[in-house]
Amino acid sequence: MTTIYRKSTGLQDTELHYCPGCSHGTVHKLVAEVLEEMNAVDTSICICPVGCAVLAGNYFACDTIEAAHGRAPAVATAVKRLHPDQPVFTYQGDGDLASIGAAEIVHAAMRGEKFTTIFINNAIYGMTGGQMAPTTLIGQRATTAPLGRTVEQAGSPIRMAEMLSTLDGLVYAERVCVTDIPHLNKAKKAIRKAFQKQMAGEGFTFIEVIAACPTNWGMDIVEANQWLMEHMAAYYPLGVIKDKEAE
């Protein structure tokens, strides 16, 4: 019998709790595959967030530390400094990273901490039930912006990859999505590159995934992916935001 597909050894043999159409599962898989391909499942340490990925330690096969809301970059800073030869990554959502943990991510990037952050930006608070995130688009509805986000009320959404790229400590930032196979392949390539740069000791690396949350967006999966490409990709442009080496 020929194996045509198997689950990555970077993942445990458990069932994910994520909603249908949610990008988390796909990104988990990509990260897991990269770890496996880099032969790093056995040495990596993941720092997972508060939010939908709070249980990521039940899915990733590597050791995992669940951090307080927004604090994953602080936790990762200590872990990486004390285990400099091991791959360390944070896996964070937009409420966690761009709101309550804004200080931690900015300063980790400023210090050029040699870990990788996988940032899942789905423009909404998922786990708490669809509240407005700092990344929620203008006009997008949320349970705390029932008429849609307005600039007057909440300002304009924050572009984390661009903002962090102003810091010298960040060596590589790319924004990706996983809506179809070509994008998914690009995303995986970006994740691999980030981990490689981390292990080369170059500095802080940041992958922003613009992600779908059909449940809290109130859409079906196809609609959600269309909306993502039409609206989110328009505001959050895909591609390499910064690559220090290439500059």
Added chain:
Amino acid sequence: MKKREIILSGFGGQGVMSIGKNLAEAGVVEGLEVSWVPSYGPEMRGGTANCTVILSEHRIGAPLVEQTTEIVVMNRPSLIKFEPTLEPGGIAFINSSIVPDKVTRDDIRAVYVPCDAIAAELGNLKVGNMVMLGAYIGATEALKVETIEEMIHEMFTGKKAKLVPLNLEALHRGIACAKEQMA
């Protein structure tokens, strides 16, 4: 040995903290219980700084004192502030190069030490502290002169070793100054 409860006070930079530390360190060398507590409040920023040193043969309870056995004052506000804390028979050590005043109480003794003038004579203003430390040792005999001399040798080593004779001289000028007045 009599328990010593000393407040040393002056402008920041006059070295009162380090005179205090020297006393405490010498106390440790002689096997005494010692404590050194700095004032670290807002007064540190520019104004008068002080520290409290206790030398005792017994376990030290409260490290801050209400009544002093000696005060070392390097500026005028310090004299005004701490003269009232002296116990009857206590000694005020006053840097008379800076402080023109005499003590106002007649139940205490005073040793006027022209620290800066002596230091200038010795050719290095920085040893004013050492003159004052000498005066304290000379008047109280709370610690052995040899202990301080040894400390000076330990303090200045390597390139700084050439400062040893200068500091020893400053120490002894201070001792002599105090002995003269206590006689």
Added chain:
Amino acid sequence: MKREIWKGSEAIAEAAIRAGCRGFFGYPITPQNEIPEYMSLKMPESGGVFVQAESELAAINMVYGAAASGMRAMTSSSSPGISLKQEGISYMVGAELPGVIVNVMRGGPGLGSIQPGQSDYHQATRGGGNGDYRMVVLAPANLQEAVDVMADAFDIADQYRNPVMVLADGLIGQMMEPIVWKEHTPRVLPEKTWAADGRRGRAHNNFITSLLLEADACEKRNIGLKAKFDEMEKNECRWEEVNTEDAEVILVAYGTPARIALSAAEQLRAQGIKAGVLRPITVWPFPHARLRELAEGSCRGFLAVEMSQGQMVDDVRMAVGEKKPVGFYGRCGGVVPTVSEVRLAAEEFFKEVQ
């Protein structure tokens, strides 16, 4: 052994390095800046990691991370900064992570003052973070004790997989005293097989978390934690007594006020009032049982002395109950009580209870 004179904050930092602390994470705040300053130089020299964090929140979470990955780590701060660390302390208890937090207390509330205080007692002993939790809180009253308890603090933290607090006041942090670097006999400690430091052949991954979504599971975790707290209470309580055997009045105080109480008690004895001092060295666990025992004896009453408006006195009352009167004398906001104030308060109290 050689006696050396050290400054409190620096001695605490050095003691931590000697105790095998490999990570220090802090944020500047007076009056404990000498701890991070010392660490910034000495921790890397000893092969450890120093990070000046962006906030106290980040600092405690760095401790969380270091501990989760199996390393001995600590942070230090002073009162307002310790308030910010409460989140992390609660998470550390929840995730069963060891670590040491030093609080060099100053006057409060809010920014308060930078002078010595003890008004964080409730926060330290009752838990300032969320959830049902306890931690051992060591309260040194002199520098020898401060360095001795640092080594113990890391051992206790590792033994129970729980944070430990060292509760000092600004005066302890700022003063200089002689200390002797004693040989520390480490406890026999369990291996950190739970640490998330990379699987390296381990059959399963280690997942450090304080989250248990199922209420039953969370209750079970809490019951497990409680069993540890009971063990700590049974094993870790320490205190010192001076002249309590025949005492008519017992002053109860920890940290700097305990030193003041000792001096006051000496003066009271000289005046003919038989005074003694009970000094908790751990304020949690608090020596309730011993106080209760003393309350059943010939002592007429207990006077709590604090640099607060009365926090530890609650524990004294709890221990003594209705058996004997309990009085209180305190200064706060950064004011250190004088010996004569305490003596007078004790004289007054003694008149009442005689």
